[in-house]
Amino acid sequence: MNRYLLLDEENIWVDELPTGIQFLFPEPAGTNRCSEEVAPGIFAQNTSAPPSPTARTINIRQIFDLGGAEAFALAGRARQLLFWSQTHQYCGKCGALLKKERVERAMHCELCALRFYPRINPVVITLIHKGGSLLLARRTDPGFNHFWSIVAGFVEAGESLEQAVQREIMEEVGITVKNIRYVTSQQWPFPNNLMIGFFAEYNSGEIQPDGQEIAEAHWFSRENLPRTPARVSIASQLIEKFFNELERAPQE
Numbered sequence: 001m002n003r004y005l006l007l008d009e010e011n012i013w014v015d016e017l018p019t020g021i022q023f024l025f026p027e028p029a030g031t032n033r034c035s036e037e038v039a040p041g042i043f044a045q046n047t048s049a050p051p052s053p054t055a056r057t058i059n060i061r062q063i064f065d066l067g068g069a070e071a072f073a074l075a076g077r078a079r080q081l082l083f084w085s086q087t088h089q090y091c092g093k094c095g096a097l098l099k100k101e102r103v104e105r106a107m108h109c110e111l112c113a114l115r116f117y118p119r120i121n122p123v124v125i126t127l128i129h130k131g132g133s134l135l136l137a138r139r140t141d142p143g144f145n146h147f148w149s150i151v152a153g154f155v156e157a158g159e160s161l162e163q164a165v166q167r168e169i170m171e172e173v174g175i176t177v178k179n180i181r182y183v184t185s186q187q188w189p190f191p192n193n194l195m196i197g198f199f200a201e202y203n204s205g206e207i208q209p210d211g212q213e214i215a216e217a218h219w220f221s222r223e224n225l226p227r228t229p230a231r232v233s234i235a236s237q238l239i240e241k242f243f244n245e246l247e248r249a250p251q252e
């Protein structure tokens with residue numbers, strides 16, 4: 001029997017049972033054409049109707065702590081696919097109604113013969129290090145200025161990932177880096193990003209926050225670390241990995 005992840009935009013319906021958190025439900029009543037298969041036998045739908053009298057919604061980010069990394073991956077994939085199908089109802093070139101492809105996951109314009117695949121926006125996120133310290137920045141945005149994180153930004157058209165890393169760091173904090181090293185990646189369904197994580201070594205320049213996106217930035221060591229992003233984020237994983245590698249490194 002098929003099971004359903006039920007989303008309400010960026011939130012997911014869950015039921016807290018004595019056995020743990022439930023986030024997969026039977027097929028909801030009524031017909032809803034907008035469903036996407038996220039894994040074999042698991043579908044996603046948007047709904048504002050609770051699937052049970054005790055169900056409540058939580059932000060997708062919270063399911064990482066409540067249900068683990070796999071639950072977050074599944075819910076994130078559901079969000080990305082539903083957001084894509086919601087925002088690809090009409091052809092971006094001619095405005096005609098799009099049709100869902102049967103053989104692959106794509107929307108198709110019969111007039112232009114264009115196909116629209118699920119859109120993923122790449123973001124580079126870089127931990128800049130200098131000796132045993134790393135650079136953390138606090139943003140100006142009031143929704144994000146209560147913690148410190150590493151520098152991130154969207155990859156622009158025509159850019160390589162390495163160029164995006166160099167440009168973002170120069171724009172946001174005014175320094176240059178060397179020895180850019182890919183570390184890991186993670187989907188980030190807010191709403192459709194792929195976070196690509198790097199380590200880079202400080203090269204030259206004085207830290208100069210741009211004042212637009214970044215309010216302040218400083219070097220921090222493990223001993224004086226401020227409040228950093230939640231465990232669900234790739235930033236948190238990169239910071240942890242940096243300190244783990246530092247501990248294992250031979251003393252010079």
Ligand SMILES: [Zn+2]
Nearest residue numbers: 091094109112
């Ligand atoms: Zn068209």
